[in-house]
Amino acid sequence: MSETVLKVENLWYSYPRSEEWALKGVNLEVKKGEFIVLTGPSGCGKSTLALSICGYIPHVIERGRMKGRVYVKGVDTRKKELHELTQLVGVVLQNPEDQLFALTVEEDVAFGPENLALPVEEIRRRIDRAMKDAGVWEIRHKEIFALSGGQKQRTAIAGILAMEPEILIFDEPTSDLDPQGAYSVLSIISEIKSRRDVTVILIEHRLDEVSKYADRIVLMDRGRIIIDAEPHEAYKRLDEFLKLGVRPPQVSEAAYKYGKLDAKIPISLEEAENYFSRIVGPERRFPLKLDEKEEAKVCENVIEFEDVWVRYSDGTVAIKGVTLQVKRGEMLAIIGRNGSGKSTLMSLTVGLNKPWKGKARVMGLDVSTTPTRKLVEHVGYVFQNPDHQLFTNTVEEELAFGPRNYGLPEEEIKRRVEEALKLLELEEFRKAHPHALSRGQRRRLAVASILTMEPEILVLDEPTTGQDWGHSTMLMNIARKLNREKGVTVIFITHDMRLVAEYADRVVLLENGKVRMMGTPRHVFNNPEIYDYNILPPYITQLSHRLFEDRPPVLKVEEFLEGLRKLEVGGES
Amino acid sequence: MVPLAALFDVLKFLFDFTLFFLLGPGVLIYMMYRLILRGQLRRFFIYEKKDSFFHRLDPRAKLIWATTVAVLGALLEDPISLGLIFLWIIIMWISAKPPREKLITAFVLLLPVPVNAVFFQGIRFGYDWWSRSFIYPVTPVYVMHPALDYILGGHVLTVEGMIYGATQSLRVIIAMGSALLLAVSTAPNALLLGLTNFIKVGKSRIGLPYIISFAVVIGIRLIPTMFEDANIVINAARVRGLTLQVTRSRNPVKVLKSLAKAMRVFLYMAVPLIISSLRRGSNMSIAADLRAFRAKPYRTYLIERKMSRTDLTFTAFCLAVLLLGLYYAFVLGGVALPGLVL
Numbered sequence: 001m002s003e004t005v006l007k008v009e010n011l012w013y014s015y016p017r018s019e020e021w022a023l024k025g026v027n028l029e030v031k032k033g034e035f036i037v038l039t040g041p042s043g044c045g046k047s048t049l050a051l052s053i054c055g056y057i058p059h060v061i062e063r064g065r066m067k068g069r070v071y072v073k074g075v076d077t078r079k080k081e082l083h084e085l086t087q088l089v090g091v092v093l094q095n096p097e098d099q100l101f102a103l104t105v106e107e108d109v110a111f112g113p114e115n116l117a118l119p120v121e122e123i124r125r126r127i128d129r130a131m132k133d134a135g136v137w138e139i140r141h142k143e144i145f146a147l148s149g150g151q152k153q154r155t156a157i158a159g160i161l162a163m164e165p166e167i168l169i170f171d172e173p174t175s176d177l178d179p180q181g182a183y184s185v186l187s188i189i190s191e192i193k194s195r196r197d198v199t200v201i202l203i204e205h206r207l208d209e210v211s212k213y214a215d216r217i218v219l220m221d222r223g224r225i226i227i228d229a230e231p232h233e234a235y236k237r238l239d240e241f242l243k244l245g246v247r248p249p250q251v252s253e254a255a256y257k258y259g260k261l262d263a264k265i266p267i268s269l270e271e272a273e274n275y276f277s278r279i280v281g282p283e284r285r286f287p288l289k290l291d292e293k294e295e296a297k298v299c300e301n302v303i304e305f306e307d308v309w310v311r312y313s314d315g316t317v318a319i320k321g322v323t324l325q326v327k328r329g330e331m332l333a334i335i336g337r338n339g340s341g342k343s344t345l346m347s348l349t350v351g352l353n354k355p356w357k358g359k360a361r362v363m364g365l366d367v368s369t370t371p372t373r374k375l376v377e378h379v380g381y382v383f384q385n386p387d388h389q390l391f392t393n394t395v396e397e398e399l400a401f402g403p404r405n406y407g408l409p410e411e412e413i414k415r416r417v418e419e420a421l422k423l424l425e426l427e428e429f430r431k432a433h434p435h436a437l438s439r440g441q442r443r444r445l446a447v448a449s450i451l452t453m454e455p456e457i458l459v460l461d462e463p464t465t466g467q468d469w470g471h472s473t474m475l476m477n478i479a480r481k482l483n484r485e486k487g488v489t490v491i492f493i494t495h496d497m498r499l500v501a502e503y504a505d506r507v508v509l510l511e512n513g514k515v516r517m518m519g520t521p522r523h524v525f526n527n528p529e530i531y532d533y534n535i536l537p538p539y540i541t542q543l544s545h546r547l548f549e550d551r552p553p554v555l556k557v558e559e560f561l562e563g564l565r566k567l568e569v570g571g572e573s
Numbered sequence: 574m575v576p577l578a579a580l581f582d583v584l585k586f587l588f589d590f591t592l593f594f595l596l597g598p599g600v601l602i603y604m605m606y607r608l609i610l611r612g613q614l615r616r617f618f619i620y621e622k623k624d625s626f627f628h629r630l631d632p633r634a635k636l637i638w639a640t641t642v643a644v645l646g647a648l649l650e651d652p653i654s655l656g657l658i659f660l661w662i663i664i665m666w667i668s669a670k671p672p673r674e675k676l677i678t679a680f681v682l683l684l685p686v687p688v689n690a691v692f693f694q695g696i697r698f699g700y701d702w703w704s705r706s707f708i709y710p711v712t713p714v715y716v717m718h719p720a721l722d723y724i725l726g727g728h729v730l731t732v733e734g735m736i737y738g739a740t741q742s743l744r745v746i747i748a749m750g751s752a753l754l755l756a757v758s759t760a761p762n763a764l765l766l767g768l769t770n771f772i773k774v775g776k777s778r779i780g781l782p783y784i785i786s787f788a789v790v791i792g793i794r795l796i797p798t799m800f801e802d803a804n805i806v807i808n809a810a811r812v813r814g815l816t817l818q819v820t821r822s823r824n825p826v827k828v829l830k831s832l833a834k835a836m837r838v839f840l841y842m843a844v845p846l847i848i849s850s851l852r853r854g855s856n857m858s859i860a861a862d863l864r865a866f867r868a869k870p871y872r873t874y875l876i877e878r879k880m881s882r883t884d885l886t887f888t889a890f891c892l893a894v895l896l897l898g899l900y901y902a903f904v905l906g907g908v909a910l911p912g913l914v915l
Contacts, residue, residue, distance in 0.1 A: 051859075060862055083868030091863050097798070098856035101791065101864075103620070103762045110875040112864035117873050124875070143622065145797070159864060314674070352808050372811045381812045387849045388802060389809035391841040405814030435848050449813070 004074075005167055005199050006030040006053060011068035013048060013057060018064075022048040024223035025068070030167075035193055036201045037210050037231075040220035041244050041468045042440055046203045049220070050169045053077070053201070055085035072167065083116065090165035094172045094466070096152035099159065105147070106131070106140040109158045116163075126162045133195055134158035135188050149338055150181025154188055161192065168192070169201045175466040178338040178495050180534040186210060205468050208249045208539050211235075212268035219246065232264045245470015250498070250539040251275075254557050258564060269539060273546045279564055286544065286552035287566040290522060290559065299328040302378075302457055302489050303349060308358035310344055310513075318344040320513040321358070326491065328456075331483050333504035333521070334493045337534060341513040342493045343384075346459050349491075350381045363456065377406070380455030384462045386446040390434040395426055395445060398434050402453040413452075420448040423478060440471040447475065451482070458482065460492040464499060472496070476503050501525065501538045501555040509533060522553035582718070589717040591825050593692070593725065617678040620760050627669035628758050631884040632767030634891070635759055638665070639751040641891045645898040646747035654901070655743045662750045669758045679753055686749065687742040694738025696727035709733065765789070766878055773877075783872060791857065795850075802849055806842045815841065 008028040014021045023045050030036060038046050051057045058066050059082040070077045072088050080088075093099055102108035109130055113123040131137045134157045139147065147155065153173055160168065170189060174182035186206075190213050193200050204210050211217065217234035219227035221244050227234050235241075235252040242248070248256075251272035255265045258276075266272035303326035310319035318341045326332055334342045347353045348360050351372040360367035363378045383389050392398045399417040408416075421427045424444040429437060434445055443463070450458065460479065464472035480503055482488040494500060500507055500521050507524045509517035511533050517524050524530060525537035526545075536542065544554035554560045622628070627635070645658050671679075699709040702722065711731040721728045755764070765787065771780035780786075815838050822828060880888070 054863060056859060056862065060859075081868075082862060083865040086863055086865045086868075093856065093860055095856060098853055099860040101787075101857075101861065103760045107762055107875065111866075114872050114874055115865040115868050117869045117871055120873060120875060120877075123873065127875070143620075156860075163864065347808075350812050352811065371816075373814060373816055376812045376814060379812075383805060383809050385805070385849070387852065388805045388845050389813075391810065391813075391844055402813040435844075453813070 002031040002033055004029055005032045005072065007069075007071040008049070008053070009069045009071070011049075011052060011070060012066065013052060014065045015048075016061065016063040021223055023052070026220075026223070026225055028218065028225065028228070030199055030201070032166075032199055033197060034199050034215045035213050036199075036216050036218055037207070037214040038201055038203045038218045038220065039205065039207060039241075039246055041246060041470055043438055044220040044244075045223040046220055047171055048223075050091060050171050050201070050203060053167070054089040054091045054169060055080065055082050056091075059085075086112070086163055086165070087116070088165055089167045089169060090160035090163050091169045091171060092153070092157050092160050092173050095176050096149065096156045099156040100144050100152060103143055104140070105136050105142055105144065105155050105158070108144060108155055109136075109140075109162050112159055112163045123162075126164060127158070130158040130161035133161055133188075133192050135184070135191075148181060149177045150184045153177060153181065153185050157185070157188060157192070161196075165198070167199045167201065169203070171203045172205065172466070173202075174204070174206065179497075179536060180337050182206070182209070182495075183534070183536075186213075189213075205247065207241075207247060208251075211249050211252070212271075214267075219244070231267045235265045235267060238265075245468050245473070247469035247498070250557055251543055254540060254543070254560055257557065257561055260568075269543055269546065272543050276543070276547055276564070279567055280547050281567065284547065284549040286548040286550055286554070286563050288552070288559065288563045290553050301325045302328045302363055303491075304359070304361040305345075305348070306359040308345075308348065308360050309356045310341075310348065310353050311356040317356070318353075318513050319348075322510075322513070322515055324508065324515060324518070326457075326489060328489055329483065329487045330489050331480065331503055331505045332489075332491045333500040333507045334491065334510060335495070335497070335500060335507060335535060336510035336516075340510040342510050343461055344513075345510065346381070346461065346491060346493060349375065349379045349457065349459055351375045352381075376453065376455075378455060379457045379459060380450035380453055381459045382447050382450050382461060382463065384465060386439070386442040387435070389446050389449070390442065393433060394431050395421070395434055395437075396430045398445060398449050399452045402449060406453075416452040416454065420452045423451065423481075424448040440467055443467065443471070444475065447478070455488065457489045457491065460490070462493050462495070464494065464496055472499065473502075479503070497525070497536065498538045501541070509535065521555055525555065526551060526553040586718040586720055587825060589721055589728075590724070591828075593717060593721065617675055617682075617757065620757065622760075623670060623758070625668055625670045625758075627665055627754070629883070630887060631878060631880050632759050632763045633771060633880065634884040634888045635755050636764075636767055636771075637888050638891045639755045641895040641898075642751045643748040644895065645902075646744045648902045649898065650740070652740055652743075654898075655740060655747065658747050659743055659750075662747060662754070666750070666754055669754060671757065675757060679750070682753065683746050683749055686745045687739065690742035690745070691735050691738040692730075693725070694741060695730045695735040696725060698731065698734030698737045700727045700729070700734075702726060707731075763878070766874065766876070770874070770878075784867060787866075795853070798853075799846070799850065802846055803842065806845050807838075809845070810838055810841060 006028070008026050011023050011026040012021055013023040026045070026049060038049070040046055048057070051061070052070055053072070055077040057064065058078060072085065077085060100108050101111050106127065109127045110123050113126050118126070131140050134154045136151065136154050136158050139151060144152065144155070157173070173189070174185050177185060186209055189200065189202065192198065193213070202210060202213075211231050214231050216228060217231050218225055219234065219241060227237055227240060235248055235256060238248050238253060238256040249267055251266050251269060255272065255275055263275060266275040303324070305322050305324045308319055308322045309317060311317045322345060334346065336342050344353055348355065348367055349362050351367055351370060354368055362375055365375060365378075367375065390398055392401055396417055399420050400413045403413045403416055421430055424447065426441065426445060426448060429441065434442065437445060447460070447463070458479065463475050467475075476492075476499060479490045479492065483490045492499070492503070504521050506519065507521050508515055509524060509530070516533060517527060517530065525541050530537060538555065540557050540560050541554055544560060545551050552563070554563070642658050642662060646655065649655055649658070695714070699707045699711060701708055705722070711729070711733050713729050713731055714735070715730040717728040717730070719728050768781045768786045769783050
């Protein structure tokens with residue numbers, strides 16, 4: 001039996017100046033070499049638990065209240081110095097930008113061992129191994145600022161590996177990355193696990209991707225662990241994940257909801273293929289006819305790009321001849337890897353960039369000659385980071401900020417503020433300081449502050465990055481409500497293909513400043529070429545492609561289940 | 574006649590006020606804003622690896638050069654010596670082969686210094702405000718409305734004052750020009766190492782404490798990110814109906830109003846910028862602590878830089894020039910004030 005490397009005993013913790021307990025009697029025991037996936041809704045205490053395990057609490061955050069014990073390799077973390085603990089527990093944080101301190105990859109990886117005052121030969125040995133294990137050996141002499149998001153995060157991982165810890169904690173390491181970056185980071189984590197004799201605790205929302213690596217899934221809610229089980233067992237209680245707004249793997253969800261097979265709930269595509277293959281039958285044909293044709297909207301174009309090119313002042317050409325029309329009342333998703341030109345293209349709609357060549361019209365206005373102030377009367381643009389767009393001292397003032405800049409009557413402003421407060425469920429925070437809200441609330445406030453300008457077109461730039469599924473769907477449901485009830489045209493830039501499948505009428509795939517694919521989500525996700533652009537369709541679509549020879553363009557779990565039930569009826573008859 | 578004279582007086586005041594008070598600073602603010610908006614200032618501080626004489630120099634040699642020119646620039650007064658030092662800086666800038674864009678940015682960054690110095694020294698040099706008279710004989714270039722005395726501290730632009738201002742500004746430009754070159758041509762980490770391990774004898778090192786140089790280098794590293802954030806914040810304000818554009822109207826009241834509005838936008842921008850910096854700072858401090866930052870009273874370094882023969886020769890040359898300059902200043906009287914005979 002493996003030794004216990006980590007034991008958390010009845011741990012309670014509350015932050016300084018806070019009455020509320022962030023952790024409420026957490027018990028967790030981890031054996032050497034285990035791979036634990038720790039998940040739960042935002043604010044449930046995952047990161048606090050991670051900081052307690054690595055000793056940051058209570059060594060650095062000293063004034064909080066702490067009850068219970070954390071033992072790493074049998075030693076109470078309170079009785080060891082933080083720098084000693086850093087050699088036992090390494091933590092990789094969410095944003096790679098905040099974890100890099102040097103100019104080149106190699107120098108950054110050496111930062112920790114240098115701080116430990118290790119001899120130069122030992123530093124060299126550790127960093128060479130760490131860079132190879134984290135997949136940054138080839139780029140070791142590259143400058144940090146020239147790296148992609150995924151490469152930066154792998155460099156941060158190498159920096160932690162160079163401390164040679166026995167427990168590795170990854171705190172949402174992929175949430176700020178595009179699909180390609182996220183994939184490369186998750187692959188590296190699983191490789192590190194197989195190469196090194198380490199214990200891994202991965203805090204993650206993307207259970208689709210990570211469940212297959214896990215020995216155990218730990219689900220937290222409001223400071224407590226509510227599920228701690230082997231993945232197949234954990235997903236037997238799938239309702240509890242859904243209730244908390246945590247997105248379980250789609251394939252597990254499909255099996256759980258199908259509920260008729262007496263076998264282990266699958267947690268990966270491979271397992272799901274085996275699980276469902278018994279029902280599919282020899283013909284391997286999907287019984288439902290799913291609409292593949294794009295609905296032709298008869299409405300007028302609200303956005304028209306004709307062979308648009310955008311060039312930055314440093315000469316970089318970011319958009320290369322894009323032609324695109326957006327109809328009134330559409331919900332359009334823009335996808336593509338980081339740097340493909342998604343935000344630049346959409347920034348044209350409010351004139352933050354101007355076309356270098358070609359024609360861009362928004363509500364009939366020529367973007368080249370119309371000032372931003374005029375364009376934003378029609379287009380509301382919500383940026384990715386809410387912290388960059390909150391300017392005032394209370395939530396109410398923030399909501400009134402835009403309409404006030406346009407000199408609207410106070411009565412009208414008040415009406416709009418009340419409506420937005422209600423719609424985004426921010427009423428109880430009306431007097432709160434915007435920056436004192438949680439990240440999810442700040443995100444909602446950023447959207448609400450644009451909605452008070454009552455735009456006809458709403459552009460959301462990565463609206464769900466770093467948010468759990470519950471918060472993401474809440475935001476997107478509001479966008480859909482505005483779209484369906486008020487006819488607002490919604491354009492959202494995203495890396496989340498499940499959101500695209502759930503909410504988009506049409507999807508545009510950009511790559512290197514050009515439109516590579518365009519059509520309904522069914523059409524785009526069913527095109528095998530999509531894999532060439534490092535985009536993975538939703539897992540339920542992938543599963544359908546594996547199971548059925550006619551590659552049905554299934555987008556949602558419910559459609560998949562409906563098909564299976566029809567097959568079953570057909571089989572019985 | 575009296576009303577006409579009074580009208581002329583008011584018009585003259587408005588003209589002088591607009592030209593010398595509003596437009597001067599207004600143009601400079603506009604130019605800085607253009608720089609931020611076009612991302613040039615952000616890119617200016619990003620270190621670019623290059624193969625040039627100046628880039629190859631050891632950071633310690635560069636620091637000694639920058640110190641030499643800054644010290645001599647501060648000590649020497651006569652325009653010829655200052656001109657020679659300025660020429661030395663120009664030569665070093667050329668040797669670093671900067672792209673045209675960086676040169677323009679450096680020019681815009683340095684421009685406020687001579688503009689302000691020449692103008693303000695031009696009206697204040699030798700002027701006794703209380704007696705409203707000059708203590709030296711002067712050659713007036715332009716006489717403004719006397720009421721500007723209360724706003725600008727003088728109202729007569731003089732040749733002597735302008736020359737004095739130009740000389741003074743040259744000294745500041747020398748210090749800033751060398752510091753900017755050092756910043757754009759030296760990797761922050763190399764500079765950190767240079768500062769921390771300035772002299773190494775056996776195991777002991779003489780230089781800045783690591784914790785201070787680390788903070789300085791992180792500050793430098795975050796400058797481009799700060800500008801990127803500032804750009805996003807400006808755009809976020811623009812899409813909420815705020816504008817930074819100063820009106821093109823010739824009406825001074827409108828100009829004043831739009832300047833005040835632009836200043837208000839800057840104040841709004843400060844909130845998200847400060848808060849995102851604090852959040853980043855807090856995350857970075859967690860990340861640094863988790864990598865044993867300040868764990869021990871001393872630390873080791875993966876790369877120990879050694880001065881090459883070229884570095885040593887260049888350093889010796891700088892020190893020789895510094896000694897010569899000091900000899901000229903203190904022994905031959907080059908430090909005597911002022912260089913001008915009035």
